[in-house]
Amino acid sequence: MTSRLPLDGIRVLLTRAADGGDALTRLLHAAGAVVESSPFITIGPPPDERPLTAAISQLEHCSWLVFTSAHGVASFAARFPMPLPERLKIAVIGPSTAAAIEQRLGRAVDLIPPAFVAEALAESLVLTAQRSCRILLWQAQDARPVLAAKLRNAGLDITAVSGYTTVESAPADALARIEDNDVVIFASGSAVRALVHEVGPAECARRLRGKLIACIGPVTEAEARRFGLHVEIRPHASSALALVEGLSAYFAGGRPGCST
Structure with a gap:
């Protein structure tokens, strides 16, 4: 019997551009996640x-x-x-x-x-x-x-x-994309601000309630919390590997939460 992957079937929304060569995308796929990339910012x-x-x-x-x-x-x-x-x-x-x-x-x-x-x-x-x-x-x-x-x-x-x-560029259907996923990953404070400015802070906080929010880096986490978002995962190391390990531990029942 094939062993179950730590993120098997978990739907993850990346709020930045990603492709097959992106380290975070590769690691999420390797852990079994279903990944959707929807850039909330453009360069x-x-x-x-x-x-x-x-x-x-x-x-x-x-x-x-x-x-x-x-x-x-x-x-x-x-x-x-x-x-x-x-x-x-x-x-x-x-x-x-x-x-x-x-x-x-x-x-x-x-x-x-x-x-x-x-x-x-x-x-x-x-x-x-x-x-x-x-x-x-x-x-x-x-x-x-x-x-x-x-x-x-x-x-x-x-x-x-x-x-x-x-440039803040959250898609018009950002809330629908969030609704379709279990996890929302923010890799920058700019992506957080883009979503808030697109839908409003109150609606943003309401619609993200019940979703697992993961942030890369303390600056991104602080920006999310500033707008009333509950950040569950923010690994101590600001790296793709640490984030995927944190998500895997969470869904395995370890629930490591945020590092400080």
């Missing part, structure tokens, strides 16, 4: 190309290149098709961004913080980077200011540019 062009062009022209003088998302890596790679300077070190916020670096830029990263949040990345860079070095931070237009602020406050020479914009 738009940067607000102004000129700062990006200027930053790239000075890249050879930088010691560190910092990314906070795979979207940022894609944006950079589209504008810098040549090999990176060998002396340039790369810091990223987490393993998904590191994988994007290897895939799109052909380099291993030099620094990943122990916790996959901007605060931890800032602390790791402050401890690692020399005060005389120059840092290029490539991020979203609506990125939290904490990373750039902490680096500047530590005396580091940092240039922060907006490599792309995040």
Whole structure:
């Protein structure tokens, strides 16, 4: 008899774009889940190309290149098709961004913080980077200011540019999609806000009641709770593997809840 998979038959709604090559999608399928992908945000062009062009022209003088998302890596790679300077070190916020670096830029990263949040990345860079070095931070237009602020406050020479914009684009039938699934996964605060702005905070909280809400990362969890959503799963590690393990434990009866 074939053993039952931990998420066998569980219907999961991913509120971000995903395909067969997406790690979270692969792991969910491998655990037996039925996955529906419905992006609640889209990635738009940067607000102004000129700062990006200027930053790239000075890249050879930088010691560190910092990314906070795979979207940022894609944006950079589209504008810098040549090999990176060998002396340039790369810091990223987490393993998904590191994988994007290897895939799109052909380099291993030099620094990943122990916790996959901007605060931890800032602390790791402050401890690692020399005060005389120059840092290029490539991020979203609506990125939290904490990373750039902490680096500047530590005396580091940092240039922060907006490599792309995040556009709220929850589908008109978002509530119907939620109704059809058992689990709703939010991977960013932007996706939470997109849903709330589409249907309203009260209706959002009401229709998600009874659904299992899972979040990747403490920032996403905080945004969901700000709008009155009950987050049941938020693993300590902000990774696809940790999230699927948390979901599997929940449906196995372990109900691990949220890590703090």
